[in-house]
Amino acid sequence: MLGKRKNIAETDKRKKLENIAMLDLTDYTPQALRNIKSISNVAMLVVADGGDDYIEALSEIEIKNVAFKLSIPCDKELCTVNGSIFLTNETAKKDAIYIINGLAIIYDLSEDMNIGIITNGTVIVQKGSNPNIIRTNGEVVVEDFDLSKLKFMENKMYIDANFVKECETGTVAVADNKIYIDDTVTADMLREKEIKFISGNKIICRKELWGYVQAHAHIGNKIAEYEEESIKKNRKKK
Numbered sequence: 001m002l003g004k005r006k007n008i009a010e011t012d013k014r015k016k017l018e019n020i021a022m023l024d025l026t027d028y029t030p031q032a033l034r035n036i037k038s039i040s041n042v043a044m045l046v047v048a049d050g051g052d053d054y055i056e057a058l059s060e061i062e063i064k065n066v067a068f069k070l071s072i073p074c075d076k077e078l079c080t081v082n083g084s085i086f087l088t089n090e091t092a093k094k095d096a097i098y099i100i101n102g103l104a105i106i107y108d109l110s111e112d113m114n115i116g117i118i119t120n121g122t123v124i125v126q127k128g129s130n131p132n133i134i135r136t137n138g139e140v141v142v143e144d145f146d147l148s149k150l151k152f153m154e155n156k157m158y159i160d161a162n163f164v165k166e167c168e169t170g171t172v173a174v175a176d177n178k179i180y181i182d183d184t185v186t187a188d189m190l191r192e193k194e195i196k197f198i199s200g201n202k203i204i205c206r207k208e209l210w211g212y213v214q215a216h217a218h219i220g221n222k223i224a225e226y227e228e229e230s231i232k233k234n235r236k237k238k
Helices: 002-011 031-036 052-060 161-166 187-193 208-214 228-237
Strands: 013-023 036-049 064-074 078-087 097-108 114-118 122-125 131-134 138-142 150-153 158-161 172-175 179-180 194-199 202-204 216-220 222-224
Touching: 013 078, 013 179, 031 036, 031 052, 031 202, 052 138, 064 131, 114 122, 122 222, 131 138, 138 216, 150 158, 161 187, 161 216, 179 194, 187 208, 194 202, 202 216, 208 216
Parallel strands: 013 036, 036 064, 078 097, 097 114, 097 122, 114 131, 122 138, 150 172, 158 179, 172 194, 179 202, 194 216, 202 222
Antiparallel strands: none
């Protein structure tokens, strides 16, 4: 009997899926699901709100240590974004669910677009836009920004006195990683131009600017003080 049980275990070639940030099973057929033995240690598991065969096959999988499970209708498109994205009526897909690992800026988006948002990062929503925020591990900010005055860098942004001088009043400076403000910029210069900041990670500047930055910024992580040599080094890498 023991030998027979061992042989059964050895012939079970089904997969064990583990230690995955996001596991999307929405495109799996019932037969493909039956090839999975277990799922464990998954931050987010996405499954389809499928038919009886799909649900039965899914129920046969041993599932444990899943932080968040999302079931979506079969007619919903799932869009995964790693980085930054701007979602408007022109760029968003109607009825889609967006999983965003980074910074999302949502504006000029009508309610009938019916998009859902799951994010691990910062979401900036212009007042009047109404996405369905399903889940967020980060910050959702609703502001009345004039996004026609937005200055955006996908990774890092470096701000000096010349940058500030060229900005329109009310400029919104956005980076999905870090913003560096160097020592040629003063708080009075920022006040004069009414500059706002959005950083998905950090804003790095002199302590003298921290008061202004805290009052006029949304920051995914923190404000940090830089060393002059450090910012020079980062500029060279730009």
